[in-house]
Amino acid sequence: MTSADMDVEKYLLRIGFVASAEPSLEMLRSVHTCHLLSVPFEDLTVHSGGQVQLDLPLLYDKIVNRGRGGFCFENNGLFSWLLSKLGFRVTLLSGQVKNYITGRYGPPFDHLIVMVTLEGRRWLCDVGFGSSGFTTPLSLDTRGLQEQGHRVYRIRKDRDMHFLEWQGEENRGAGGDWTEIYKFTLAPRCLEDFTEMCQYHQSSPSSIFFCKSLCTILKPDGRLTYIGHRLITTTFPTAGTGKALETTTRELKDEEIPVILAEKFGIVLNPPLIPKDEEITPPPVMY
Numbered sequence: 306m307t308s309a310d311m312d313v314e315k316y317l318l319r320i321g322f323v324a325s326a327e328p329s330l331e332m333l334r335s336v337h338t339c340h341l342l343s344v345p346f347e348d349l350t351v352h353s354g355g356q357v358q359l360d361l362p363l364l365y366d367k368i369v370n371r372g373r374g375g376f377c378f379e380n381n382g383l384f385s386w387l388l389s390k391l392g393f394r395v396t397l398l399s400g401q402v403k404n405y406i407t408g409r410y411g412p413p414f415d416h417l418i419v420m421v422t423l424e425g426r427r428w429l430c431d432v433g434f435g436s437s438g439f440t441t442p443l444s445l446d447t448r449g450l451q452e453q454g455h456r457v458y459r460i461r462k463d464r465d466m467h468f469l470e471w472q473g474e475e476n477r478g479a480g481g482d483w484t485e486i487y488k489f490t491l492a493p494r495c496l497e498d499f500t501e502m503c504q505y506h507q508s509s510p511s512s513i514f515f516c517k518s519l520c521t522i523l524k525p526d527g528r529l530t531y532i533g534h535r536l537i538t539t540t541f542p543t544a545g546t547g548k549a550l551e552t553t554t555r556e557l558k559d560e561e562i563p564v565i566l567a568e569k570f571g572i573v574l575n576p577p578l579i580p581k582d583e584e585i586t587p588p589p590v591m592y
Contacts, residue, residue, distance in 0.1 A: 345374030347520035377433030511588040533582025
């Protein structure tokens with residue numbers, strides 16, 4: 306398979322989506338959600354003797370043929386290719402994630418996100434951000450609030466920089482605190498631009514992907530997450546109730562982990578996983 310080839314029907318079957326004839330906002334929203342419900346956000350390659358390479362045919366083989374997932378460079382990189390094949394106008398963007406330890410943003414190319422331009426409007430797509438991500442594309446042409454289930458999002462602009470932020474049910478309202486997720490510009494990028502940061506996240510003790518073996522997937526009513534020796538089940542509150550998320554945690558033995566990954570996430574690893582859950586070292590350089 307070359308970078309010009311993709312079995313679109315097989316990809317769509319992988320995520321349980323049936324494409325209509327022409328690209329539309331309805332199609333974009335649907336394929337975005339289907340991807341999140343079908344393809345895990347995971348870094349298990351890093352913890353099973355492998356190395357992530359940003360090559361589209363390799364990503365296609367991993368995610369579509371082998372039923373795996375990936376982190377942002379993989380999921381959003383491959384998803385952008387699918388959108389292009391479906392007829393959407395796609396632009397790759399560079400995001401800088403807010404570090405919860407330092408309170409500062411990461412470097413450029415820290416996160417790969419996707420912008421789709423459709424009928425004169427711009428939409429932010431992201432199927433590679435795990436538990437803090439949004440379910441359907443967000444409009445880049447409004448500063449207003451964009452509600453999705455138990456969360457409300459906004460994209461704040463300061464000169465050329467855009468800031469993605471959210472509020473949960475428990476603190477929603479004019480006086481509630483906003484959680485900053487990441488910042489980005491609309492400057493076009495290419496997949497190769499993210500190679501250095503992709504390597505960084507596989508090798509740095511300041512990256513969650515190096516320090517913790519993890520896998521998470523969106524469910525219709527919540528989220529299922531594996532980290533180290535834990536399985537975390539999150540149930541979303543009903544919108545408008547003001548309730549918090551409900552979370553239960555199950556401790557796992559080594560021999561249970563491959564079974565959980567196979568049964569709950571559809572992932573079988575070879576070589577086997579080496580579970581990891583270490584403290585993350587604060588990065589020395591902050592932005």
